[in-house]
Amino acid sequence: MKKEIPYTQAIEELEEIVSSIENEDVNVDELSVKVKRAAELIKICKNKLHNTEEEVVSILKDINS
Amino acid sequence: MSEKINKESSKKHFSLLELTKSIESVIKKTYTRSYWVKAEIAKLNYYPKSGHCYPDLVEKENGVVLAQIRATIWAGQFNEINNKFLSVTKEPLSDGMTVLIRTSVSYHPVYGLGLHINDIEPSFTLGEMAKEKLVSIEKLQLNGIFNNNKQLKPDLLMQRIAVISVETSKGYHDFTKIINENDWGYEFFHMLFPALLQGEGAISSITEQLNQIKKAQKYFDVVLIIRGGGGDVGLSSYDNYKLAKAVALFPLPIITGIGHATNETVVELVAYKNKITPTDVGYYLIQRFHNFSARIQNAQNTLVNKSKQITNNEKLNLKNIGVVLKNGSDALIYNNRLKFTSTAHSFNRVSVSFIQSQKLSFASLTSALSYKPKLLISQQEKQVQQLEKQLLTSVKTNMQSSNTRISSLSDKLRLLNPQNILKRGYSITSHKGTMVLNTNELKVDDIVETQTYKGSFTSKVQSVNKK
Numbered sequence: 263m264k265k266e267i268p269y270t271q272a273i274e275e276l277e278e279i280v281s282s283i284e285n286e287d288v289n290v291d292e293l294s295v296k297v298k299r300a301a302e303l304i305k306i307c308k309n310k311l312h313n314t315e316e317e318v319v320s321i322l323k324d325i326n327s
Numbered sequence: 328m329s330e331k332i333n334k335e336s337s338k339k340h341f342s343l344l345e346l347t348k349s350i351e352s353v354i355k356k357t358y359t360r361s362y363w364v365k366a367e368i369a370k371l372n373y374y375p376k377s378g379h380c381y382p383d384l385v386e387k388e389n390g391v392v393l394a395q396i397r398a399t400i401w402a403g404q405f406n407e408i409n410n411k412f413l414s415v416t417k418e419p420l421s422d423g424m425t426v427l428i429r430t431s432v433s434y435h436p437v438y439g440l441g442l443h444i445n446d447i448e449p450s451f452t453l454g455e456m457a458k459e460k461l462v463s464i465e466k467l468q469l470n471g472i473f474n475n476n477k478q479l480k481p482d483l484l485m486q487r488i489a490v491i492s493v494e495t496s497k498g499y500h501d502f503t504k505i506i507n508e509n510d511w512g513y514e515f516f517h518m519l520f521p522a523l524l525q526g527e528g529a530i531s532s533i534t535e536q537l538n539q540i541k542k543a544q545k546y547f548d549v550v551l552i553i554r555g556g557g558g559d560v561g562l563s564s565y566d567n568y569k570l571a572k573a574v575a576l577f578p579l580p581i582i583t584g585i586g587h588a589t590n591e592t593v594v595e596l597v598a599y600k601n602k603i604t605p606t607d608v609g610y611y612l613i614q615r616f617h618n619f620s621a622r623i624q625n626a627q628n629t630l631v632n633k634s635k636q637i638t639n640n641e642k643l644n645l646k647n648i649g650v651v652l653k654n655g656s657d658a659l660i661y662n663n664r665l666k667f668t669s670t671a672h673s674f675n676r677v678s679v680s681f682i683q684s685q686k687l688s689f690a691s692l693t694s695a696l697s698y699k700p701k702l703l704i705s706q707q708e709k710q711v712q713q714l715e716k717q718l719l720t721s722v723k724t725n726m727q728s729s730n731t732r733i734s735s736l737s738d739k740l741r742l743l744n745p746q747n748i749l750k751r752g753y754s755i756t757s758h759k760g761t762m763v764l765n766t767n768e769l770k771v772d773d774i775v776e777t778q779t780y781k782g783s784f785t786s787k788v789q790s791v792n793k794k
Contacts, residue, residue, distance in 0.1 A: 270483055273622055280626045283633045290641050293634055300630050307623045311616055314516040316487050316546050321518060324543040 269310040276303040347436035354440075358432035361445060367425045369395070378402030380420075384428075384442065398430065398442040408447050415449035416456060417587075418563050422527050427451035460566040463593045467568070472575045476599045481580045483619050485549040485612050488517040489540045489579075491533055493524055498555020498586055498605035505609030513616040518547075524554040524585070525561030530570045537573050544579055549612075552594070553584040553605040565592030574598055584608035749780035766791050 267275070279300045282288060288296060341349075366384035373380040380400040386393045400408060413419050420426070429446035467473040488506075492499040499519070506515045520540060523532040533552065540550055552574075564570060565585065571593040574581050580599030584607060585592070595601040602608040741747065745755065755778040756763045763769060773788045 273483070273619070273626070276626045277622070280629045280633070283637070284629060286633075286637065288637070290637065293637055297630060297634055300626070304623055304627055307619070310484065310486075311620055312512050312514050314486055314514050316516040316518075318518060321543045321546045324546070325539050327542070 267306065269307050272303045272306045272310075276300055276307065279303070344436055347434075351434045351436060354432055354434040361429045361431050363427055363429055363448070364442070365425065365427050365451070366396075368420065368422055371420055371422055373405070373420075378405060380405045382420075382444070396440070396442055398428070398444050400444045404445060408444070412447055412449040412452070413560065416453045416563075417560050418452075418456070419526075419560070420447070424452055425455040456563050456566065459563075459568075460593055463566055463568040463571050464596070467571060467575055467593070467597060470572075472572065473597055475575045476577055476581055476597055479578075479580045479599060481599070482548050483615065485580070485582075485615055486515055487547045487549075488515060488612070489520055489543075489547045489550045490517050490553060491520050491522050491524075491536050491540075491550065492553045492605075494519055494521055496524075496553075496555055498553045498584065501555060502551070502553055502584070502605035502609045505606060506612060509613050509616075511613070511616065511620070513613060515612065524552075525564065527564060529561075529564040530567045534570055534573045537577055541578065547579055549599075550577065550579050550581045551584065551605075551608055552581060552598075553586075553608055555584070555586045555605045562587060562592050565594040567593070570594055571597050582608050582611065746780065749778065752780070754779045766793055 279296050283293065283296060364384075366386060369383040369385040371380060371382050379402045382398045382400070383395065384398050385395045409420050418424070427448040428442070428444045429448070430442040430444050432440070433443050434440050464473070490499065490502070492502075503517065506513075506517065520536040522536045523529045537550070540547065562585065574594050575597040582600045582602055583595045583598045584602045584605040585595065586604050591601060600611065602611050749755070756775050757778070758769060758773055758775045761768075763775060769775070769788050769791050771788055771790060774785055775788060776783055776785050
């Protein structure tokens with residue numbers, strides 16, 4: 263599985279897609295590709311709001327090193 | 328004071344008490360009233376049990392002690408002095424403070440020289456504190472680091488939080504409640520780095536925890552210094568240059584919520600954000616989540632609306648194209664129908680005449696057909712009749728010639744019949760049923776039979792004449 267892009271990058275790409283669609287730079291064929299990509303990015307961003315992965319153990323290991 | 332003569336040494340001398348008493352009286356005469364003195368409390372030495380306080384007072388210059396003296400605040404006065412001090416400076420009397428004391432000088436033969444503090448002017452210390460604050464700010468600005476923490480570009484979400492606080496404090500409790508029980512399901516990770524948050528010890532305690540967090544900075548987005556329930560008291564350490572510098576230079580954004588309503592301390596001034604209370608810090612972090620969430624939502628809404636619009640436009644276009652296509656094809660169909668109808672008419676016409684002509688030729692063919700076979704048949708019939716006749720004639724002829732031959736043959740056959748030959752006197756001799764044609768076949772005494780025209784007889788061979 264490819265690594266998910268950082269959420270900051272994700273929202274920037276998302277907003278780029280939105281603005282390109284807003285400017286109607288896209289035809290219907292591109293539109294479906296872009297909307298699909300945007301949906302993925304939205305999922306990554308929303309997921310970020312509701313999940314963290316930090317582990318106290320690894321933090322303590324760094325502090326005590 | 329009168330000198331005595333010691334017999335043994337023959338030197339004049341005083342007793343220690345005489346000397347100290349003398350010192351005591353000189354001091355009493357010289358220092359007849361109270362004096363306002365500026366000094367630094369090197370160590371407060373307050374004994375809560377007795378209530379007495381024995382501060383070590385110093386004067387320093389560039390860290391070097393120039394003067395030092397022990398002082399006393401008796402229990403009866405300490406509370407009054409300290410409370411007044413606290414209400415004005417928001418700090419209790421503590422180590423390291425520069426104070427303006429009203430003191431008398433006393434000397435006691437046993438306890439020695441000391442100062443009796445009977446009052447402390449808090450506004451002086453306040454001024455000193457303000458001065459220290461100003462000095463800290465100036466130094467930070469001079470070193471160009473005042474805005475360092477403010478200018479950090481933190482991640483959009485401050486999700487992983489290092490909290491410098493006291494586990495049992497109300498402020499820490501308020502904060503964790505807000506972020507742990509948020510209604511939007513936002514998830515935070517936070518870890519407590521406990522520290523002293525007020526008084527002189529706070530400076531080193533907080534600095535030390537900042538150093539710890541720095542080691543693990545990749546795990547965190549933000550550092551909070553939060554404190555609550557302590558009122559406005561004990562904040563002067565947050566004006567300390569060293570602590571303020573540590574905050575200003577910290578690689579992660581620092582948000583303060585040290586809970587007071589008066590002038591901001593230097594630490595608060597240099598921090599990335601000062602949110603005053605731990606509760607507000609919690610709401611601030613949640614607000615950042617809201618902002619991020621709103622960006623996603625906006626993007627999503629725009630995406631949906633705009634895509635719908637584009638799709639609808641495209642549908643309209645297609646519909647228009649469809650109408651054009653329909654109109655065009657209708658016209659085309661109509662034209663072609665017209666053409667087709669006229670073609671059909673002419674086709675009809677042509678084909679009728681064609682059919683008629685075909686009918687005609689067919690009729691002639693039919694009549695030809697019905698005539699020709701009759702002719703053929705009658706021809707064939709004639710031929711057959713003729714063949715019959717020929718056959719009959721040839722058969723008759725054939726029969727006549729056959730009859731002639733047969734009668735001649737029967738004549739011959741009649742002539743050839745042995746009866747006829749026997750009639751003419753000939754006889755046939757046979758031996759054992761076989762005609763005897765050769766005498767070689769016979770022996771003497773053979774019995775032979777001889778057939779004549781009428782009857783037969785047997786005879787015995789007497790002799791054989793062989794040929």
